[in-house]
Amino acid sequence: xxxxxxxxxxxxxxxxxxxxxxxxxxxxxxxxxxxxxxxxxxxxxxxxxxxxxxxxxxxxxxxxxxxxxxxxxxxxxxxxxxxxxxxxxxxxxxxxxxxxxxxxxxxxxxxxxxxxx
Amino acid sequence: xxxxxxxxxxxxxxxxxxxxxxxxxxxxxxxxxxxxxxxxxxxxxxxxxxxxxxxxxxxxxxxxxxxxxxxxxxxxxxxxxxxxxxxxxxxxxxxxxxxxxxxxx
Numbered sequence: 001x002x003x004x005x006x007x008x009x010x011x012x013x014x015x016x017x018x019x020x021x022x023x024x025x026x027x028x029x030x031x032x033x034x035x036x037x038x039x040x041x042x043x044x045x046x047x048x049x050x051x052x053x054x055x056x057x058x059x060x061x062x063x064x065x066x067x068x069x070x071x072x073x074x075x076x077x078x079x080x081x082x083x084x085x086x087x088x089x090x091x092x093x094x095x096x097x098x099x100x101x102x103x104x105x106x107x108x109x110x111x112x113x114x115x116x117x
Numbered sequence: 118x119x120x121x122x123x124x125x126x127x128x129x130x131x132x133x134x135x136x137x138x139x140x141x142x143x144x145x146x147x148x149x150x151x152x153x154x155x156x157x158x159x160x161x162x163x164x165x166x167x168x169x170x171x172x173x174x175x176x177x178x179x180x181x182x183x184x185x186x187x188x189x190x191x192x193x194x195x196x197x198x199x200x201x202x203x204x205x206x207x208x209x210x211x212x213x214x215x216x217x218x219x220x221x222x
Contacts, residue, residue, distance in 0.1 A: 007120030011127030014172060018131035018138075021165050025138035028145050028161055034153050037145075041157055045164040049190075052131070052171035056183065059124065065180045072187045076167070079190070083160060083197040090204040091153035094211075 003061075010059035017051030020044050034091055035098045042084035046076055128176040135169050156200045163193025 027040025050073045057069035118126075142165065146158035167186045174182035 004120035007124050010175065011120075011123045014124075014127045014131045014175060015134075017168055018134040018172070021168050022134050022138040022141075024161060025141040025145075025165070028158060029141045034151065034157065037154065038157055041161040041164075045161050049164050049168040049171070052168040052175075053183075053186070056171050056175050056180075059175055060180055062180065065183060068180075068183050068187065072167075072183065072190065075187065076164070076190055079194040080160075080164070083194055083201070086198060086201040087153055087156055087160075087204075090201045090208065091151075094153070094204055094208040096151060096153060 006058055006061065010055040013051050013055035013058065017048045017055065020048030020051060022048075024048060033099045034096055035088060038084055038088060042080050046080045050076055124175065128172045131172045132169065132176075135165055135172065139165055139169070152200075152204060156197060156204070159200075160193060160197045163189055163196075166193075 021044070024040050024044035027044060028037045031037045031040055053069045053072050053076075057066045060066065060069075139162065142158050142161050146155055146162070149155040149158055167190050170182050170186040170189065174180060174186070
């Protein structure tokens with residue numbers, strides 16, 4: 001009974017994690033500049049992979065697997081912000097600037113390109 | 118539908134969704150106008166690969182795949198750091214050649 005319940009929860013978490021991964025990929029493809037893309041990749045991407053590792057921990061019910069999956073989630077949560085911060089710093093240093101207007105208008109885009117400082 | 122069946126269908130669906138996500142990220146990796154865009158796409162590729170391996174581990178029941186996922190995460194973090202340091206080094210080289218006029222190197 002409780003095993004079946006845990007399996008349903010793990011199935012739901014797996015699909016949810018995959019959907020978060022897809023959202024991160026769509027954000028990286030569609031957003032207008034590097035810094036907004038970085039915000040999609042390093043938040044939604046980590047949540048997607050973390051949810052799938054959590055689903056594995058819930059489904060296995062084995063102590064060593066649970067500990068390793070939680071350690072993996074912790075490592076992911078610690079390492080990705082550090083990497084994203086360093087990459088943003090390097091990109092700013094090399095001369096990439098964020099788009100100033102935060103309400104990008106696709107209808108006006110043909111007349112005037114987005115202002116880049 | 119029993120719990121094991123639900124888990125099978127869920128992992129199949131998750132693998133299909135993740136394949137689409139990986140393809141979209143590869144499009145950004147190829148198109149990416151600058152080097153930091155491509156580094157970001159590589160970083161997202163490793164994160165998505167961790168999720169992909171977790172889905173395969175749930176589907177087959179081999180918990181050893183988890184170690185592979187963790188080590189891919191470690192490798193992805195190190196490669197992102199190394200490539201970001203490379204971009205920083207390039208910027209410093211540009212600066213020094215611009216300020217000193219390329220006289221003292």
